[in-house]
Amino acid sequence: MNTKAKSSETDHTPDTSKLLFTSADWDFETLKSTYDAIEDIAMNELKLDVYPNQVEVITSEQMLDAYSSIGMPLMYHHWSFGKRFVRDDVMYRKGYQGLAYEIVINSNPCISYVMEENTIVMQALVIAHAAFGHNHFFKNNYLFKQWTDAEGILDYLQFAKGYIAKCEDRFGFEAVERVLDAAHALMEQGVNRYSHPEKPNLAVELERERERAKYEDETYNDLWRTLPQPDQGDQDMDELKRKMRIEERRAQFGLPEENLLYFLEKNAPSLQAWEREIIRIVRNIGQYFYPQKQTKMMNEGCACYVHYAIMNSLYDKGLISEGAMMEFIDYHSRVVFQAEYDDPRYSGFNPYALGFAMMQDIHRICVDPTDEDRKWFPDIAGNNEPVETLKEAWAHYRDESFILQFLSPKLMRDMRMFMIDDQSTSPHLEVAAIHDDNGYRKVRRSLARMHDISVREPDMQVVDVDIRGNRQLYIQHTEHEGIRLEKSDAQMTLGYIGQLWGYGVTLQAVDYESGEILHEMNYTPEDLMGN
Amino acid sequence: MPMLYIVDRRKNPTGKSLGNRQRFMRRAKAQIKKAVEDTIRSRGITDITSGDQVTIPGKTLKEPSFHHAGRGGNRNYVLPGNKKFVQGDRIARPNGGDGGTGGSQASPDGDGEDDFQFTLTRDEFLDVFFEDLELPDLLKKSLKQTTAFRNARAGFSVEGTPANLSLVRTMRNSLARRIGLKRPKTAEVRELEEKITALQAKAEKRPNGTLTKADEDTLHGLLADLEEAKRRMKAIPFIDPIDTRYNQFQQIPDPNTQAVMFCLMDVSGSMSEQMKELAKRFFMLLHLFLHRRYEHVEVVFIRHTSRASEVDEETFFYSRETGGTIVSTALEEMKKVLVDRYPTDQWNIYAAQASDGDNYSNDGVKCTTLLAEDLLPKCQYYAYIEITDEREAEIFAAAEGETALWKAYAPLAKDNPRFALKRVTKAADIFPVFRELFAKNRTEARV
Numbered sequence: 001m002n003t004k005a006k007s008s009e010t011d012h013t014p015d016t017s018k019l020l021f022t023s024a025d026w027d028f029e030t031l032k033s034t035y036d037a038i039e040d041i042a043m044n045e046l047k048l049d050v051y052p053n054q055v056e057v058i059t060s061e062q063m064l065d066a067y068s069s070i071g072m073p074l075m076y077h078h079w080s081f082g083k084r085f086v087r088d089d090v091m092y093r094k095g096y097q098g099l100a101y102e103i104v105i106n107s108n109p110c111i112s113y114v115m116e117e118n119t120i121v122m123q124a125l126v127i128a129h130a131a132f133g134h135n136h137f138f139k140n141n142y143l144f145k146q147w148t149d150a151e152g153i154l155d156y157l158q159f160a161k162g163y164i165a166k167c168e169d170r171f172g173f174e175a176v177e178r179v180l181d182a183a184h185a186l187m188e189q190g191v192n193r194y195s196h197p198e199k200p201n202l203a204v205e206l207e208r209e210r211e212r213a214k215y216e217d218e219t220y221n222d223l224w225r226t227l228p229q230p231d232q233g234d235q236d237m238d239e240l241k242r243k244m245r246i247e248e249r250r251a252q253f254g255l256p257e258e259n260l261l262y263f264l265e266k267n268a269p270s271l272q273a274w275e276r277e278i279i280r281i282v283r284n285i286g287q288y289f290y291p292q293k294q295t296k297m298m299n300e301g302c303a304c305y306v307h308y309a310i311m312n313s314l315y316d317k318g319l320i321s322e323g324a325m326m327e328f329i330d331y332h333s334r335v336v337f338q339a340e341y342d343d344p345r346y347s348g349f350n351p352y353a354l355g356f357a358m359m360q361d362i363h364r365i366c367v368d369p370t371d372e373d374r375k376w377f378p379d380i381a382g383n384n385e386p387v388e389t390l391k392e393a394w395a396h397y398r399d400e401s402f403i404l405q406f407l408s409p410k411l412m413r414d415m416r417m418f419m420i421d422d423q424s425t426s427p428h429l430e431v432a433a434i435h436d437d438n439g440y441r442k443v444r445r446s447l448a449r450m451h452d453i454s455v456r457e458p459d460m461q462v463v464d465v466d467i468r469g470n471r472q473l474y475i476q477h478t479e480h481e482g483i484r485l486e487k488s489d490a491q492m493t494l495g496y497i498g499q500l501w502g503y504g505v506t507l508q509a510v511d512y513e514s515g516e517i518l519h520e521m522n523y524t525p526e527d528l529m530g531n
Numbered sequence: 532m533p534m535l536y537i538v539d540r541r542k543n544p545t546g547k548s549l550g551n552r553q554r555f556m557r558r559a560k561a562q563i564k565k566a567v568e569d570t571i572r573s574r575g576i577t578d579i580t581s582g583d584q585v586t587i588p589g590k591t592l593k594e595p596s597f598h599h600a601g602r603g604g605n606r607n608y609v610l611p612g613n614k615k616f617v618q619g620d621r622i623a624r625p626n627g628g629d630g631g632t633g634g635s636q637a638s639p640d641g642d643g644e645d646d647f648q649f650t651l652t653r654d655e656f657l658d659v660f661f662e663d664l665e666l667p668d669l670l671k672k673s674l675k676q677t678t679a680f681r682n683a684r685a686g687f688s689v690e691g692t693p694a695n696l697s698l699v700r701t702m703r704n705s706l707a708r709r710i711g712l713k714r715p716k717t718a719e720v721r722e723l724e725e726k727i728t729a730l731q732a733k734a735e736k737r738p739n740g741t742l743t744k745a746d747e748d749t750l751h752g753l754l755a756d757l758e759e760a761k762r763r764m765k766a767i768p769f770i771d772p773i774d775t776r777y778n779q780f781q782q783i784p785d786p787n788t789q790a791v792m793f794c795l796m797d798v799s800g801s802m803s804e805q806m807k808e809l810a811k812r813f814f815m816l817l818h819l820f821l822h823r824r825y826e827h828v829e830v831v832f833i834r835h836t837s838r839a840s841e842v843d844e845e846t847f848f849y850s851r852e853t854g855g856t857i858v859s860t861a862l863e864e865m866k867k868v869l870v871d872r873y874p875t876d877q878w879n880i881y882a883a884q885a886s887d888g889d890n891y892s893n894d895g896v897k898c899t900t901l902l903a904e905d906l907l908p909k910c911q912y913y914a915y916i917e918i919t920d921e922r923e924a925e926i927f928a929a930a931e932g933e934t935a936l937w938k939a940y941a942p943l944a945k946d947n948p949r950f951a952l953k954r955v956t957k958a959a960d961i962f963p964v965f966r967e968l969f970a971k972n973r974t975e976a977r978v
Contacts, residue, residue: 028537035535054536062540068551082555083592086649109536116541173554185596340612349611418613420622423605428621434613447609458597477597483604485597492595 018318026120031055034124035131041313042132046306046387050135051150052109055127063103063115064088070289071103073111074157076164076281078180101331104130106138106292108150121327124320128310133303140395141298143291153288155202160281163209167274179275182496183261183282189460190261190283191290212273249467256461260475260497261286263462269471270502279500294398294453301355302394304336305363308356338415349450354415358402361411362390372409399451407444409435419446424482458485463508471503480512491521498523555592556655562587563651567659657823682780691777700776708774714767715760723757789827790911791873792818793865793882796847799836799856801889806918810885811848812961813916817883820969825879831868835861837891841868856889858936859897866905875909882906882913887920888934895939902940907949914968915940915952 020037021030035055042048058066068085069075101122105111112130114123138144149156168176183190250256257263264271265279292299311332315325338353339345362380365373366389369381380389393402412435419442421432433439433446449455464474475497477485490507498505507521556563566587616622651659687700730750734742742750794814796807821828832847833839836854839861865882873880890898907913917937933941937952944950953964 028539031537032535035537039535052535054538056538056540058540058543062543077550077554079551079554079558079592080594082551082553083558085551086555090649113540173557177554177558181594184594188596188598338611341610342612342614346612349609415611416613417609417611418616419607419609421605421607424603427624429624431616431618431620431622432607434616434618436618439618443609446607450608456599458599460597479604481605483606484600486600489593489595490597492593493597496595 019321020124020314020319021120021324022321024119024121026118026123030120031057031123034120035127037314037319038124038128038132038310041310042128042306045313046132046309048132048136048306048391049139050110050132051107051139053127053131053135054109054111055131056111056113057116058113059116060092063113064092066103066113071105072157073105073113074154074161076161076180077168078184079177080184102126102130104134105153106134106144106148106150106288107153110135110138110150119327121320121324122331124314124324125307125311125328125331128307129303132310133306134299136306136391137295137299137302137394140391141291141295141398142396143294143398147291148288152202156205156284159202159205160285163281164278167278171274176278178499179278180282182500183279185493185496186261186264187282187286188457190259190279190286192259192262192287193290193454209277212277216273246464250464253462253465253467255465256463256476258459258461259283260460260462264497264500267465268501269467271500275500291398294400297349297351297355297358297399297451298394298397298402299355300352301357301359302390304332304352304356305359305390308332308360340416349447357411357415358406359390361408362386362393362406365408370410376408377406400448400453403444403448403451407447409440412440412443417443417447419443455480459512471501473497473501473503473505475505475507477507477509478512479509479518482511484509494521494523498525559587559592560659564659567651567656657819681783683783685779685781687776688779689776691779695777695780697776697778701770701774704774704776705770708771709767709769712767713763714769715763720757720760720764723753723760727753727757789829789877790821790825790879790881791829791831792821793831793833793868793880794847795833795835795861795865795882795884795886797836797856797858797861797886797889798834798847798850798852799889800853801856801887802918803920806887806920807848809918809955809958809961810916812958813885813955813965814883816961816965817881817914820965821881831865833861833864833868835864839864855891856886857891857894858886859894859901862898862901862906866901869906869909880910882910883916884914885916885918886936888917888936890935890939892935895935898936899939899943902950903943903947907943907947910949913950915950916964917952917954919954919956 020034026034035053042050064085066073067088068081070081075081101115101118103113110131112126112135114126118126138150144150164176164180253263253267261279261283265276265283268276271279311320311325311328314320315322320328336350336353336356338350338357339347363386365377365381366383366386369377374381383389393406397405416435418434419432419439421430423430433442435443459478459480461476461478462473463476466472475494477490494505494507503525505523507523509518509520510516511518687697727750730742730746730753733746734740741747792814796802796810798807802810818828818830830844831841832844833841834847834852835856835858836852837857837860838854841864842850861884869875869880902913915936917934919934940950940952944952951968953968955961955964
């Protein structure tokens with residue numbers, strides 16, 4: 001940061017005629033001309049590849065609105081969004097918490113929200129950060145390409161919102177809320193982690209919804225109601241088939257299945273068609289956000305790198321004043337601040353800080369490598385193509401693999417990273433590695449694992465279902481390293497599964513290494529039958 | 532090249548999450564209700580109407596999910612900012628809180644179980660506050676064939692009284708007609724006249740008193756124009772009867788939405804400040820409640836000792852008075868005010884009387900007669916609140932301690948659904964008693 005600011009200071013004459021803006025206020029004209037200048041740098045210097053941009057100016061109240069609906073401009077109604085809204089509202093009004101400067105949606109065109117209260121410098125920063133940084137990342141990262149459909153997301157949300165509102169009209173708030181609550185609880189277990197999902201397409205979705213309803217109407221026959229209940233007496237047959245059945249039904253239901261919501265949507269015996277559709281909606285939205293969770297640090301790092309490069313370039317060209325640059329540096333340094341572990345402000349790694357530091361570090365390795373860098377990163381050290389190298393990384397990595405590949409010893413030293421080994425049986429924590437030759441690889445591996453969503457989130461699977469018997473559903477949590485589920489939450493969530501499934505559910509914790517069942521948790525449907 | 536669209540969304544309706552908020556309120560209803568009632572108990576009555584900050588327990592709004600427990604098991608993590616540690620150092624486990632150990636797993640979305648604080652709007656607050664309550668006989672039965680009317684604008688008409696003339700409409704029509712018919716403007720006429728005068732002046736200056744041939748022609752032309760203009764002005768009036776438009780009003784039947792509330796209170800020496808405070812709370816609740824239902828609520832304060840008088844609020848609650856207690860004087864006063872100022876066909880009448888139950892021993896019959904014959908038939912509702920000292924209440928509880936007034940009123944309440952009596956001993960009783968008096972099912976029970 002210093003070198004850059006200094007070098008430009010000397011040749012920066014106070015020629016105010018070129019300045020894009022001179023006061024802190026903005027209007028649509030300056031916004032446009034600023035955007036154009038930023039676009040010029042982004043497209044011609046950084047050569048980014050972005051979706052068309054749509055910048056929307058909103059008030060702080062609207063920002064709170066968007067905030068509470070998980071950042072989406074369109075969202076169905078649910079009390080939990082209301083809860084988030086009142087909480088954020090109180091925090092904001094009391095001044096405990098600022099609002100985000102921007103929200104950006106992974107859609108085509110890429111929508112960025114900016115607040116009217118922002119100064120023009122802030123608007124420039126936000127445009128550079130969101131409309132070009134995030135936008136490029138969304139369009140090029142392999143996870144987003146593979147899992148999300150930027151073209152269709154807004155249409156799909158529109159459909160979801162309308163569908164859920166229609167269900168509320170037809171079946172009542174309570175009934176819809178019951179399904180949504182349960183589905184939300186399982187949202188994290190509602191994503192396909194490995195197989196490629198088909199992209200949701202509005203027309204197809206509508207068609208499928210219509211067919212479901214049609215099928216229901218067509219196959220309705222009042223006669224079924226009058227049939228006598230079947231006897232429970234065929235014991236012999238049962239005995240004969242029992243052993244085969246377990247394997248058979250596992251195959252029939254495609255078990256084990258890690259996507260709990262998908263399993264429930266397809267197989268829960270007593271759900272109505274509309275309830276399945278709502279589960280599907282929650283599942284699709286969860287899937288849409290899945291890449292964002294895996295690339296949070298990179299995505300922010302990319303956006304910060306881009307805004308930093310663009311703002312410096314604007315300054316170097318004499319398009320923004322020194323005062324504006326100072327204001328920018330103030331915002332920037334607040335965004336990329338990393339508290340140390342013993343600081344009361346510490347709450348884990350700041351994805352902006354770590355991301356920005358890594359991007360800058362890669363830039364440095366490409367342009368000005370040390371011998372150590374040459375040894376660690378022979379492929380990229382000194383290739384003098386920092387932006388190309390970064391774009392390559394942005395496209396093909398996620399947080400975990402990115403750290404594993406690119407975290408350099410210098411950065412570990414700079415941030416003074418150290419690794420703690422926490423064995424619950426030991427009364428002490430042990431420093432397992434620090435930023436030295438012995439520790440670099442260990443620290444790096446551990447930090448990468450911290451960013452691995454499959455390590456962070458529990459490993460849950462549907463393993464069996466007694467479909468012809470009492471319909472008990474068996475869910476398995478594979479425990480790694482003795483890390484358990486948070487118990488009261490797990491019990492409540494199990495209740496939600498039971499609600500959707502309609503019959504008993506058993507949650508078994510199984511040790512990853514030995515395969516033995518460690519403990520069990522049960523949900524019995526009586527709670528449900530009671531009301 | 533990427534295209535740019537800048538969209539100004541600031542004018543979009545805000546409060547998009549109103550639906551979410553309502554759903555949230557419904558979800559947290561029980562907790563919010565409790566919080567509101569707690570607030571009422573602890574707070575001065577006067578500021579009851581401002582919305583309020585309520586705090587509800589966080590865990591009732593929990594959104595559970597499967598996630599790892601914060602501690603236990605074997606884990607490792609990386610922290611920034613090493614100062615002095617080297618590999619192999621042992622650190623005492625930080626106790627309490629997740630100190631620096633939480634890493635990214637401590638809390639899934641930073642959403643702990645902290646108590647949840649937020650602000651209710653005034654309307655939300657009152658909705659919760661008065662839920663399940665309703666006014667007995669909300670509107671007078673006789674008023675269902677409404678006698679009161681209200682004038683409402685109903686567009687324009689071509690006829691009407693001059694008082695209702697709509698100047699703007701009339702002038703607009705007039706202007707259009709004048710332009711359409713090419714009525715000369717006054718300014719044009721004046722211009723013509725000036726030109727003529729100028730020419731005539733020119734002629735006078737010349738030695739022979741005549742104009743040149745050209746000027747002569749112009750003058751004739753001008754004179755002809757002037758004559759024509761004047762003729763047109765006369766023929767085309769400035770305002771024609773066809774221009775006039777009148778504001779039209781329609782009589783809209785207006786249901787009776789005004790109420791008067793009588794507050795009667797014994798202020799004799801036997802009523803302590805504390806007892807008056809209790810009475811005040813009850814009156815304020817009733818006032819608030821009436822305000823929810825009626826556009827316009829008037830309050831009449833009548834205090835009494837052995838004499839009764841109508842006073843202002845300040846005097847009513849805070850000035851002291853000595854003397855005996857004759858309740859019927861207050862009832863007489865109320866009757867007088869009713870007759871003078873509040874005809875029953877225009878006002879919904881509510882009354883609340885607060886007293887410690889003392890009364891002059893021969894007065895009971897007079898009170899009952901007054902109430903039964905004059906007041907109750909006119910009132911929508913009459914509530915009698917007897918305030919007793921907490922200690923006294925304990926003493927008398929065993930002895931079936933009925934006060935003079937209670938004894939007199941009790942038989943009346945039995946067969947008159949518009950009359951209710953209740954005892955209150957402490958502030959916490961006020962709200963439950965109030966609720967009891969106005970609970971919805973009361974109405975059903977009565978029918």
